Amino acid sequence: MKKPAAALLALLAVACLSATEADDLLVVSIATDRTTLATGDTAHLVIALVNHADQSVTAPQASCGPYFFVRDSLGRAFAPPQSVCPTMTPPTFAIAAHDSVLLGARWAGEARTATGGVDRLDPGSYSVYAVLLGTHRPVQSRSVAIKLLP
Numbered sequence: 739m740k741k742p743a744a745a746l747l748a749l750l751a752v753a754c755l756s757a758t759e760a761d762d763l764l765v766v767s768i769a770t771d772r773t774t775l776a777t778g779d780t781a782h783l784v785i786a787l788v789n790h791a792d793q794s795v796t797a798p799q800a801s802c803g804p805y806f807f808v809r810d811s812l813g814r815a816f817a818p819p820q821s822v823c824p825t826m827t828p829p830t831f832a833i834a835a836h837d838s839v840l841l842g843a844r845w846a847g848e849a850r851t852a853t854g855g856v857d858r859l860d861p862g863s864y865s866v867y868a869v870l871l872g873t874h875r876p877v878q879s880r881s882v883a884i885k886l887l888p
Contacts, residue, residue, distance in 0.1 A: 761872030763791040764833075766879040768806060768868040775847050776887045777858070783843040785868040785879070789833040798871055799828045804843040809865045809881070816849035816864075819856045831870075847886045861888045 765788045772781040785805055789795050799805075803821040810816070831839045845866065847858050865881035 764872045764877050766868050766870050766877045768879045770882045774885045780844050780846045785841040786838050787870050788838040792835050794834045796832045798830050806868045811863050861886050
């Protein structure tokens with residue numbers, strides 16, 4: 739009796755991915771059409787969430803975007819202006835096995851201030867990276883470099 743039960747449990751353990759394993763098979767990437775931005779310019783960003791698992795995944799999101807952040811050369815993080823959610827519930831992404839979701843975003847070198855306003859960052863080099871939620875934890879992309887010109 740114990741052997742069939744053990745075999746069934748082993749089969750279920752192999753067939754089902756844990757949340758951590760599912761997140762390990764989600765990959766976030768970011769690409770940009772510009773590497774420099776003068777005042778008034780806008781970089782168009784493409785953020786991809788790719789599911790490398792053999793099963794579909796539904797990933798919740800903490801907000802409506804823009805799903806990317808910015809760091810200066812000293813490692814200080816800046817949040818770009820927030821998008822307004824059309825509903826009170828942020829979206830979820832249902833991604834089929836071996837499929838992806840693409841998100842578009844724009845960045846004009848602006849970030850939220852401590853008082854909630856929006857200002858253009860000082861000229862310099864910045865790393866722009868995407869962060870999306872996996873099934874149970876954030877998944878971060880590698881960064882792309884964008885230089886802000888005066």
